[in-house]
Structures are given as structure tokens and as C-alpha cells.
Amino acid sequence: MASVAIVGGGPAGSSVALHLLRQGVDPADLVVFDKAKFPRPKLCGGALTWRGTRALEELIGRPAGGGRTISLEFRCALGRFPVRERGEQWLYDRAALDDQLLRAVIGAGVEVRQETAVTSVEGLDGGWRVRWRGGTQRFDWVVGADGARGVVGRSVELHGGFVGRLVEAVYTPVDEAPDDSVLYFDFDPIGDGIPGYAWIFPYPKPGERGLWKLGIMDGRGVTTGRVLRQWTDAFAERNGFRRLDAKIAGWPERYFDPRARAHLPGLILTGEAWGVDPLLGEGIAPALEMGRYAAAQLKRALDQGVRRIEAYEAGFRATEEGKNLVFQGRLAKLLYGKGSHRWLRVLFGHEYMKELAAQGTQAYGRLQQHTWKLAGSYLRQVLRGGIPPNRPIPSTMGPQLETSAP
Ligand SMILES: Cc1cc2nc3c(=O)[nH]c(=O)nc-3n(C[C@H](O)[C@H](O)[C@H](O)COP(=O)(O)OP(=O)(O)OC[C@H]3O[C@@H](n4cnc5c(N)ncnc54)[C@H](O)[C@@H]3O)c2cc1C
Structure with a gap:
């Protein structure tokens, strides 16, 4: 099967991995890279809205701890x-929450390379060469789930939102x-x-x-x-x-901008690497939902053996989460304009x-x-x-x- 590198083990990366596994992708086909060692700190209010709470529950049940x-x-x-x-609405210390999400990924048999900071991705033989300090590896697909300062988007000039x-x-x-x-x-x-x-x-x-x-x-x-x-x-x-x-x-x-591109052949961005709620900065629920969407699209492409996902961005804008981010963006333009x-x-x-x-x-x-x-x-x-x-x-x-x- 095709090999997939997921760069970033935050909520978006874990959500992509868990949803891919649910759809029958072999854990041996996935590698998650994260520059940090989990549990890692993440500056965040840690608050989930009700729909974020539901999305989290559906993914791994109620994580321990929290309020x-x-x-x-x-x-x-x-x-x-x-x-x-x-x-x-649940509320977490992000170190604890993200650790439990990533442990679910590890527990399902996926290789997670912690303390491995990806430095670039480059096109190679119909796939991508993922480079980190001390190594490189070719993957068929790369998922950029590496957050606001993501290296994947920067490497391939997909800049996500503002x-x-x-x-x-x-x-x-x-x-x-x-x-x-x-x-x-x-x-x-x-x-x-x-x-x-x-x-x-x-x-x-x-x-x-x-x-x-x-x-x-x-x-x-x-x-x-x-x-x-x-x-x-x-x-x-x-x-x-x-x-x-x-x-x-x-x-x-990084905020969701409906005009931002998030896909090249064999590569997609998801979560905050693409963009989250521009009005209130809510990012956990969007990351979980964008991860779900990205996994569904990627699975279809893997099944069809294609490197292009037709209308990856437009398809997301038509989902409930996508519509919400567009709506929040419009309100943000008014309220912050x-x-x-x-x-x-x-x-x-x-x-x-x-x-x-x-x-x-x-x-x-x-x-x-x-x-x-x-x-x-x-x-x-x-x-x-x-x-x-x-x-x-x-x-x-x-x-x-x-x-x-x-
Ligand atoms: C101050 C603040 C408060 C916030 N409060 C809230 C809140 O209360 N509720 C809410 O819903 N959202 C909040 N957010 C937003 C939320 O934290 C993010 O939107 C959310 O974490 C996005 O998830 P993600 O998985 O896309 O990215 P991240 O959680 O940022 O995960 C990205 C992962 O990629 C890894 N990574 C990055 N670069 C590399 C690399 N080169 N190689 C390998 N790994 C890499 C990182 O170590 C990280 O683990 C807040 C944000 C800030 C800044």
C-alpha cells in the first residue's frame, strides 16, 4: 500500500491517523512525525465547545483528567x-489531552517518531521526500498537520490562512x-x-x-x-x-481563509496548518473535524490510486465545519474590521x-x-x-x- 507521512501529532494529526485507521488503512502504512516529546506543552486555553466535545468523545471517548x-x-x-x-463542554490541559490522543494512535500500532523535527518536504519520484535532522525518507503522501508555523506548507508554498x-x-x-x-x-x-x-x-x-x-x-x-x-x-x-x-x-x-489552497498532488494540509476559527480562535474542534475530512479524502485517493483530490478545498467548505469556518470568517471581518x-x-x-x-x-x-x-x-x-x-x-x-x- 501507499505510504503516508503525517507531520504533526497534535489533534489534527491524531485525528487524521485515527480516522484513516477506522476506514481500514493499515497502521504499517502510516508514520507520524512530531518535533516534540509527548506530553508536550501547547499554549492554549484548552477549552472545547460542545461540538468539539462530541467530536473528541467520538474519537477516543472521554479523556482522563480535565474539567x-x-x-x-x-x-x-x-x-x-x-x-x-x-x-x-470539556476543558483540558493540552499536554494531557494531546498525549492521550497520540497514545491512541500509538496504541493502534502506528509508528510515531517523536523528537523528530521535519525540516522540509520536496517532490521526489511521484511522491515526497521528507527530511528531518539526521534522515530522509520517501512517502507517497504527506499530510501537513504541523500547526500555525507548519513546515510542510512553507516547503511547498501552500500558506494556509492569515x-x-x-x-x-x-x-x-x-x-x-x-x-x-x-x-x-x-x-x-x-x-x-x-x-x-x-x-x-x-x-x-x-x-x-x-x-x-x-x-x-x-x-x-x-x-x-x-x-x-x-x-x-x-x-x-x-x-x-x-x-x-x-x-x-x-x-x-493561523486562521481559515476560504481562498487558501491546501492541496498539491500527494500532499494535503489539515488543522491549523490550513486554518482555524478566525472569530474566536477555536482550533481543537476544527482540527478534529478537518482531520476527519482529510482522512476521508485521502482514503478515497488511496483506494483509487490517484494523487489528486478533486476539489479538496471546496469539498471542505461544503461540510458543516467548513461552512462554520467561512461564517466565522465573515463575522470576524465585520467585528475586527x-x-x-x-x-x-x-x-x-x-x-x-x-x-x-x-x-x-x-x-x-x-x-x-x-x-x-x-x-x-x-x-x-x-x-x-x-x-x-x-x-x-x-x-x-x-x-x-x-x-x-x-
Ligand atoms: C494562546 C492560545 C489559546 C488557544 N485557546 C484555544 C482554546 O481554548 N480552544 C481551542 O479550541 N483552541 C484554542 N487555541 C487554538 C488551538 O490551540 C490550535 O488551533 C490547535 O492546537 C490546532 O491543532 P493542530 O493539531 O492543527 O496543531 P497543533 O496543536 O499546533 O499541533 C501541531 C503539532 O505539529 C508539531 N510540529 C510542528 N512543526 C513540526 C515539524 N517541523 N516537524 C514535526 N512536528 C512538528 C508540533 O510539535 C505539534 O505537536 C488556542 C491557541 C493559542 C495560541
Whole structure:
């Protein structure tokens, strides 16, 4: 059978491998490369939405450890509203979660080469030469599941979506802790000219209690890391938290762009190497779902003995996850674009959306199913009260903050 190299053993790489195996691919045909030794740290809030929780459960059952939340709260200077999910949402320390996923791959008989950083992939004899420090090997197929800074995409000039900037650290409440069954999404950064949001998530670190992760996402990558760190500490202080980590760490995030290419003959990108949710930066659920899609497409190509996957990108955009990422991208363009203050007012003043969010009958990330109803009810609101102004929403930080925004 054809040989397949999966570069990256995070959620996307593990999902591809496990789904390929489920479809009958021989474990001996797969090799997973990861530069890290698992369990490895991964800067991440570790929060899954309900649909991510379902996708994970379906893949390996409920991983050990972790925590649970039951809803989201969206808030900013304009107010707050709950976003209820259909069921519980799991929350993990990523080192522990990714380790359990990868162990399922190893347990199924796949060779996983840890501490093996792939340095390039090059076309070779109708396949690909995968190069790492100390060796090379030819594979028929390569799956780039190597995340935001992936080497596979860079090697073959498939650049995935655009890149944002995030920072995060571990904090503890000074006095009373907030409700730890809620994930808090705070859009105040927009008032300070930062196109993104900040989060407060409980952090279920194995063996410890009372920890939280606070951070901020700049969905356009225009704010300096220094400002993001300064903002996060000030945000933490306002919300009654004290930082425990000596430093606030930073990591980029690659977002889904419907125009980005993710396939060459014998090679596909998946997970964050291709791009994740541009609005909230949710990446675990997309990585699991993109992995499922990539595996199905790859299996069909292997069965047919072809190196091209017809409409790999368009086919994904037509899936539920693909539609969701496109929808989230459109919202991100509004909320993080030139009219961000107006669209934040729309978001926090949109009665039908708030109703929908509070019902607990929709999974977050499935709002695209209601696009027309949402647009219709927004139009009715505009007819009644006019278009919300783009007047600056009060800043929480005072005079701003250097960004490199134009
Ligand atoms: C600060 C921050 C907070 C976040 N919070 C959340 C959250 O709460 N919920 C959520 O759903 N998402 C969150 N995300 C996004 C989420 O972490 C990622 O989108 C998700 O991990 C993507 O999974 P992946 O498998 O595609 O990539 P990754 O998890 O990045 O895995 C890629 C793997 O490839 C390996 N690799 C990379 N380069 C090479 C190489 N050259 N050779 C071999 N191996 C290589 C890496 O070691 C890694 O194991 C957050 C991201 C950041 C930065």
C-alpha cells in the first residue's frame, strides 16, 4: 500500500491517523512525525465547545483528567449575555489531552517518531521526500498537520490562512473566583483598538486547583506582543486575578481563509496548518473535524490510486465545519474590521441572536444555519432604531496602545 507521512501529532494529526485507521488503512502504512516529546506543552486555553466535545468523545471517548463547563458568556463595556450549549463542554490541559490522543494512535500500532523535527518536504519520484535532522525518507503522501508555523506548507508554498497573535498566562483569583462552569469571552479589546477578544477560562491542570488561564487574541496580528501582554495583565487586575506564571507567553494562530489552497498532488494540509476559527480562535474542534475530512479524502485517493483530490478545498467548505469556518470568517471581518465598534454594538444589541444563544438548543459554531433569520431580524431592528453608529466604544486602557494597524 501507499505510504503516508503525517507531520504533526497534535489533534489534527491524531485525528487524521485515527480516522484513516477506522476506514481500514493499515497502521504499517502510516508514520507520524512530531518535533516534540509527548506530553508536550501547547499554549492554549484548552477549552472545547460542545461540538468539539462530541467530536473528541467520538474519537477516543472521554479523556482522563480535565474539567467541564456548561456555557459561554460574551461580554464587553456594552453588556453581557450567555451563550448556552446543548451539553457540557470539556476543558483540558493540552499536554494531557494531546498525549492521550497520540497514545491512541500509538496504541493502534502506528509508528510515531517523536523528537523528530521535519525540516522540509520536496517532490521526489511521484511522491515526497521528507527530511528531518539526521534522515530522509520517501512517502507517497504527506499530510501537513504541523500547526500555525507548519513546515510542510512553507516547503511547498501552500500558506494556509492569515496569522493572528495571541498571548496567555496562568492566573489565580485574588479573592472570590468567578463561576467556573462558564467560559468568559470579553470583547473590550475592541474598544482599545485591538481586533480581538480576551478570555478567562478555568484551567484544570492535573494535580492543582484554583487556576485560570487569561489571555488575548489579536485576530489580525496587528498589535505588538508587548501591548498584548500589558493589556492582559491590566485585564486580569480589573477582573481580580494575580498572575502566577513568571511570563506571559505568546504564540501565533493561523486562521481559515476560504481562498487558501491546501492541496498539491500527494500532499494535503489539515488543522491549523490550513486554518482555524478566525472569530474566536477555536482550533481543537476544527482540527478534529478537518482531520476527519482529510482522512476521508485521502482514503478515497488511496483506494483509487490517484494523487489528486478533486476539489479538496471546496469539498471542505461544503461540510458543516467548513461552512462554520467561512461564517466565522465573515463575522470576524465585520467585528475586527473598520466598522468594529458598530458591529460590536450590533452583536450586543441583536435580540434574536441573544435569544438563540440563550436557548441551549444550538451548539456554538452552528450559527451559520440561521444566517437568513439573523440577517432578517437585524434588518427589522435597523428599521426600528437605525444603523448602530461606529462611534468609539469607551476604552478600558485609556490613551492607546501602540498597534501596527494602518
Ligand atoms: C494562546 C492560545 C489559546 C488557544 N485557546 C484555544 C482554546 O481554548 N480552544 C481551542 O479550541 N483552541 C484554542 N487555541 C487554538 C488551538 O490551540 C490550535 O488551533 C490547535 O492546537 C490546532 O491543532 P493542530 O493539531 O492543527 O496543531 P497543533 O496543536 O499546533 O499541533 C501541531 C503539532 O505539529 C508539531 N510540529 C510542528 N512543526 C513540526 C515539524 N517541523 N516537524 C514535526 N512536528 C512538528 C508540533 O510539535 C505539534 O505537536 C488556542 C491557541 C493559542 C495560541
